[in-house]
Amino acid sequence: MITADLVVTNLVELVTCEPTLGDGPLGVIRDGALAAAEGRIVWIGAAADLARDVTLGPSGRRLDGRGRVALPGFVDSHTHLCFAGSREEEYAMRAGGASYQEIAAAGGGILSTVRATRAASVDELVALTRPRLRTVLAHGTTTVEVKSGYGLTTADELKMLEAIRWLGQAQPVEVHATFCGAHEVAPEYRDRTDDYVDLVVHEMLPAVAERGLARYVDVFCEEGVFSVKQSRRILEAGARVGLRAKFHADEFVALGGAELAAQVGALSADHLLRARLDGVAAMAKAGVTATLLPGTAFFLGLPYAPARSFLETGVRVALASDFNPGSSMGPNLPLVMTMAVSQMKMTPEDALLGITLHAAHAMGLEAELGSLRPGKQCDVVLADVPNWRYLSYHYGVNHVSRVIKRGRVVWAR
Amino acid sequence: MITADLVVTNLVELVTCEPTLGDGPLGVIRDGALAAAEGRIVWIGAAADLARDVTLGPSGRRLDGRGRVALPGFVDSHTHLCFAGSREEEYAMRAGGASYQEIAAAGGGILSTVRATRAASVDELVALTRPRLRTVLAHGTTTVEVKSGYGLTTADELKMLEAIRWLGQAQPVEVHATFCGAHEVAPEYRDRTDDYVDLVVHEMLPAVAERGLARYVDVFCEEGVFSVKQSRRILEAGARVGLRAKFHADEFVALGGAELAAQVGALSADHLLRARLDGVAAMAKAGVTATLLPGTAFFLGLPYAPARSFLETGVRVALASDFNPGSSMGPNLPLVMTMAVSQMKMTPEDALLGITLHAAHAMGLEAELGSLRPGKQCDVVLADVPNWRYLSYHYGVNHVSRVIKRGRVVWAR
Numbered sequence: 001m002i003t004a005d006l007v008v009t010n011l012v013e014l015v016t017c018e019p020t021l022g023d024g025p026l027g028v029i030r031d032g033a034l035a036a037a038e039g040r041i042v043w044i045g046a047a048a049d050l051a052r053d054v055t056l057g058p059s060g061r062r063l064d065g066r067g068r069v070a071l072p073g074f075v076d077s078h079t080h081l082c083f084a085g086s087r088e089e090e091y092a093m094r095a096g097g098a099s100y101q102e103i104a105a106a107g108g109g110i111l112s113t114v115r116a117t118r119a120a121s122v123d124e125l126v127a128l129t130r131p132r133l134r135t136v137l138a139h140g141t142t143t144v145e146v147k148s149g150y151g152l153t154t155a156d157e158l159k160m161l162e163a164i165r166w167l168g169q170a171q172p173v174e175v176h177a178t179f180c181g182a183h184e185v186a187p188e189y190r191d192r193t194d195d196y197v198d199l200v201v202h203e204m205l206p207a208v209a210e211r212g213l214a215r216y217v218d219v220f221c222e223e224g225v226f227s228v229k230q231s232r233r234i235l236e237a238g239a240r241v242g243l244r245a246k247f248h249a250d251e252f253v254a255l256g257g258a259e260l261a262a263q264v265g266a267l268s269a270d271h272l273l274r275a276r277l278d279g280v281a282a283m284a285k286a287g288v289t290a291t292l293l294p295g296t297a298f299f300l301g302l303p304y305a306p307a308r309s310f311l312e313t314g315v316r317v318a319l320a321s322d323f324n325p326g327s328s329m330g331p332n333l334p335l336v337m338t339m340a341v342s343q344m345k346m347t348p349e350d351a352l353l354g355i356t357l358h359a360a361h362a363m364g365l366e367a368e369l370g371s372l373r374p375g376k377q378c379d380v381v382l383a384d385v386p387n388w389r390y391l392s393y394h395y396g397v398n399h400v401s402r403v404i405k406r407g408r409v410v411w412a413r
Numbered sequence: 414m415i416t417a418d419l420v421v422t423n424l425v426e427l428v429t430c431e432p433t434l435g436d437g438p439l440g441v442i443r444d445g446a447l448a449a450a451e452g453r454i455v456w457i458g459a460a461a462d463l464a465r466d467v468t469l470g471p472s473g474r475r476l477d478g479r480g481r482v483a484l485p486g487f488v489d490s491h492t493h494l495c496f497a498g499s500r501e502e503e504y505a506m507r508a509g510g511a512s513y514q515e516i517a518a519a520g521g522g523i524l525s526t527v528r529a530t531r532a533a534s535v536d537e538l539v540a541l542t543r544p545r546l547r548t549v550l551a552h553g554t555t556t557v558e559v560k561s562g563y564g565l566t567t568a569d570e571l572k573m574l575e576a577i578r579w580l581g582q583a584q585p586v587e588v589h590a591t592f593c594g595a596h597e598v599a600p601e602y603r604d605r606t607d608d609y610v611d612l613v614v615h616e617m618l619p620a621v622a623e624r625g626l627a628r629y630v631d632v633f634c635e636e637g638v639f640s641v642k643q644s645r646r647i648l649e650a651g652a653r654v655g656l657r658a659k660f661h662a663d664e665f666v667a668l669g670g671a672e673l674a675a676q677v678g679a680l681s682a683d684h685l686l687r688a689r690l691d692g693v694a695a696m697a698k699a700g701v702t703a704t705l706l707p708g709t710a711f712f713l714g715l716p717y718a719p720a721r722s723f724l725e726t727g728v729r730v731a732l733a734s735d736f737n738p739g740s741s742m743g744p745n746l747p748l749v750m751t752m753a754v755s756q757m758k759m760t761p762e763d764a765l766l767g768i769t770l771h772a773a774h775a776m777g778l779e780a781e782l783g784s785l786r787p788g789k790q791c792d793v794v795l796a797d798v799p800n801w802r803y804l805s806y807h808y809g810v811n812h813v814s815r816v817i818k819r820g821r822v823v824w825a826r
Contacts, residue, residue, distance in 0.1 A: 088802040092761050095754045135810055299808070301755050332809030335748075341508045342714050348505050389501040395712070396745030397548055398811060 002043050002054045004035035006378065006407045009047055011065040015388045016044060017072050017357045017371035025349045027371075028388065032070070036378035039406035044372055063409070068401060069388050071352070072372050073142025073379030074333045075359035077246075078270050078291055080147050080180075080324035081136070082129045082164050085116025087325045094300070110150075110184050113325055117150035117160065125163035126170070132323070133173045136331045137411050140381040140400040143174040143360075143369055145246075145320075147218055149183025154204050157181045161213035172403075172410035174379075176363060178246060179205065179214035182226055182234050197230045201237040209241035216267070216363075217243035221260065223253040228260050235264050244364055250275035262286040268318065268362035273297065273305050277313060284315035289362040292354070293322040294339035295330050307344035317346070318362040319354030334399070337392040348389050378407040415455050415467045417448035419791065419820045422460055424478040428801045429457060430485050430770045430784035438762045440784075441801065445483065449791035452819035457785055476822070481814060482801050484765070485785050486555025486792030487746045488772035490659075491683050491704055493560050493593075493737035494549070495542045495577050498529025500738045507713070523563075523597050526738055530563035530573065538576035539583070545736070546586045549744045550824050553794040553813040556587040556773075556782055558659075558733075560631055562596025567617050570594045574626035585816075585823035587792075589776060591659060592618065592627035595639055595647050610643045614650040622654035629680070629776075630656035634673065636666040641673050648677050657777055663688035675699040681731065681775035686710065686718050690726060697728035702775040705767070706735040707752035708743050720757035730759070731775040732767030747812070750805035761802050793817040797826075 014032025016022055021044060022029040033050045035043040043054050056062060090098075090108035103109050117125070136144055146167075148160040161177055168175035181204040182197070189196035208214050217238030221231035235245040244267045249257025251271035258279025261269035269275075269283060270291040283290060290310050297304045311317055319336050322328045330336075337351040346354070360370025368377050382402040383391060391399060403411035427445025429435050434457060435442040446463045448456040456467050469475060503511075503521035516522050530538070542559075549557055559580075561573040574590050581588030594617045595610070602609035621627050630651030634644035648658040657680045662670025664684035671692025674682035682688075682696060683704040696703060703723050710717045724730055732753055736744045743749075750764040759767070773783025781790050795815040796804060804812060816824040 086799070088800070088806040091754070091806045092802060095758045095760060097758070139810075295809075299751075299755050301758070329807045330809040335809040338712075341504070342712050345508045345510065345714070347508060386499070387501065389505065393501040393504045394742045396708075396743040396748040396809070397552075 002035065003057050004037050004042055004054050005057050005060040006036040006063065007033065007050065007054060007056050007060065008063045008065055008070060008380065009033045009050065010067055011070045012067050012386070013069045013388055014044070014372070015069065015071045015352070016373060017353060018373045021373060026352060026388070034070070034372060034380070036407040039378055041372060041374050041376055041378045044374060065382055068382045069385050071381045071383060071388060072356040072370055073381055073403065073405065074140045074355045075363065075370055076136065076141045076144045076321050076323070076333060077268065077318055077359040077362040078293060078320035078322055079144055080149065080322070081132045081144070081331070082125055082146050082160055082167070083113050083117055083150050083325055084120040084125060084128055085113050085325065087112060090326065110326055111187060113150045114152055114184070118153070118156050122159055122163045122166065125160065126166050129163065129167055130171060132331065133167060133171050137173050137403055138400065139332050139334065139398055140403060141173065141331070141333055142379040142403060142405050143176070143365070145176050145178055145216070145363055147178040147180040147183070149180030149218070152181065152184060152186035154199070154207055157204055158207060158211065158213065161208060165213060172405045174405065176216070177214045178216040178218045179208045179238070179243060180218040182219035184220060184225060193226065193230065197226070197233055200234055205237050205241055209243065214243055216246040218247045220248040221255060221257040222248065222251055223255055228256045231257070232260060232264065235266065239264070246270070246362065250279070258283055261288045267364050270320070271296070272310070273302060277309055280310050280315050281313040284313045289318050289358060290315045291318040291320050291362050292340070292344070293320055293328065294344060295328040295336050296322045298339055299328040299330065304343045307340065307346050311350065316358050316361055317350065317354055318358040319351065320359060334391045335395060338395040341392050348392050351392055352388065378404060380404040415448065416470050417450050417455055417467050418470050418473040419449040419476065420446065420463065420467065420469050420473065421476045421478055421483060421793065422446045422463065423480060424483045425480050425799070426482045426801055427457070427785070428482065428484045428765070429786060430766060431786045434786060439765060439801070447483070447785060447793070449820040452791055454785060454787050454789055454791045457787060478795055481795045482798050484794045484796060484801060485769040485783055486794055486816065486818065487553045487768045488776065488783055489549065489554045489557045489734050489736070489746060490681065490731055490772040490775040491706060491733035491735055492557055493562065493735070494545045494557070494744070495538055495559050495573055496526050496530055496563050496738055497533040497538060497541055498526050498738065500525065503739065523739055524600055526563045527565055527597070531566070531569050535572055535576045535579065538573065539579050542576065542580055543584060545744065546580060546584050550586050550816055551813065552745050552747065552811055553816060554586065554744070554746055555792040555816060555818050556589070556778070558589050558591055558629070558776055560591040560593035560596070562593030562631070565594065565597060565599035567612070567620055570617055571620060571624070571626065574621060578626060585818045587818065589629070590627045591629040591631045592621045592651070592656060593631040595632040597633060597638060606639065606643065610639070610646055613647055618650050618654055622656065627656055629659040631660045633661040634668060634670040635661065635664055636668055641669045644670070645673060645677065648679065652677070659683070659775065663692070671696055674701045680777050683733070684709070686715060690722055693723050693728050694726040697726045702731050702771060703728045704731040704733050704775045705757070706733055706741065707757060708741040708749050709735045711752055712741040712743065717756045720753065720759050724763065729771050729774055730763065730767055731771040732764065733772060747804045748808060751808040754805050761805050764805055765801065791817060791820040
């Protein structure tokens, strides 16, 4: 007999994302139940078998799922949700046909976010970001990656990472930080990119590592920003101080970011709108996750990544929001699933794996998160839908009615 | 001095959609206020002038806008939200590349909704549809058009329209019904489309008109469904019994629906993905509204309507959801705005007019609805955003915090 402190019953479907635990590629258990103790799943199965196997401890809680669908808490493995300022004017200008240069000349673009973020204190960044994490949680996301990269000085990058660390402790969403000092060349280093790379490698990275402020290192490997060679320098320097690589690759130009990701053994290469299939195949072989961000293509009006061709190479495909003020001001992962299905022709199953188990892989957290099986964290979303397919099918509506993080109800409608 | 029974104050922006009442094409009043009596707006202006002009009656209510943005209640002028059954499997099949024929062979397609709707009673249709109207309201829609067209027999079309009438009386969203018996050729009339048109004209339309069950008449004017000639017959027969034309035109093929809309003086021609620019220009001249449904293009993965080219003809462009189980299972009009801006490159101003004033025009209700000015119904949405642009910019999140219909708060977060 297993003793639990949380039991969830009355679930029309329990979507484990573990094929061995139920039906189909998502391992769906109809009329399922789960039990947790001390924040971890201890039992999962058919509700009819629960009483045989599990006893609820004296202070335990029995949660009535009310016929809802239970799924793993969603994992958003690529966001820039810590920032100051706002760029809705730029969004309007872009619809009117304004170029990147015209937007920058009007005071927009990434450097406008850098100016505002530099001007903000840690406390101000926390105050601005905390409601965004609340919104993320309300849409079912229980774990989120958040990048620095709007500071672009050592002090401002550390400030962002301190705000991100603070946020991870101050609210229920699990936050993992990425040092993204090479998000853009700092304006002070215009036309001196190699000098800025030196700053990143010799000053920023050691300072971040010394303070234990980040888990991952990211670089915007793109024509006109950081070359493959510069990106490799940064990622390898990150590896030397214990940061796993997870970076922006081949978004606008086929520069060779996918190939680089395979060579350096990155956790994930992200965007990949223009990636060469050979490069993606190399990623598949090296076990690198391809993280696609269809919300960005949607928001910018660009063609979507060829997800089906990528899947045919055998690469693991994750989906993330890219939530940021410039190129995708949207935190809703089920809506990202709808884009994946409608626009990129992924199956609904692959789309759901993309925001759960595969996203956990993209963060190296697959042993802890991303699916529901005994031993993993009890991070669960209850959705008020007749079956899991409605999450992407009935789109633009937030179906999440309850969110459980480490065995505790942290959000309820 | 004007006596009011509702006063709304503390609004960071009051977006009137009446250029003469405020700044810019949307007539925005910063720090605005409005007053209503007996469900109609009686005063609108700067909060600073409110006390000078308006007194609140003894049982009146003062609503604190808490620094939110006020906008006209959204108008969804094209939906099929009354239906039985569900088509999430078909959505998955389509992503996998299944053709229309394969989907129909597997039991999907519009006729699957017809089968389920024919099998449902009025009460069952009401019970299925009422929560959808609640969702619609929660996303800021205060007036909705709902079509019949899943019955395709006289009795089943009347049944749908009775359910729709009942729904209009049973909940706060204002509902206007469209008779859409010519949504598809009934399966019993396969290869006898002219006979089905006879049934629509000689039996269905008189029965609908006699019972006063619809305000509009719609037909799916499309290759393989109803020809321009057949559509004209139906629309003209509708006109004879007092129903205004408002119909599906040029969605998949440039059949001449736009031209027909101009010729018969329709209120609106809808979809228009393939419409010829000449036809749209004729619509502009005839005062017909072009209603675009980007959610459908999004959901089906089709190219969007060329909205900017349409706007250049001078045509009035409305935006609607097309909420239906087959081709767009989404009721969220602010998300439709995002699609209009990101995908069709409409300005955010035109996108907002598309779901307010221009949608009211598409329903012939512009004297009552769609903008905020004295004399019109007091249908107001309060949105928890720093400015109105966030409605489409910060997408995939429901920003609506309160909905007022005819001067009464009918939904609050």
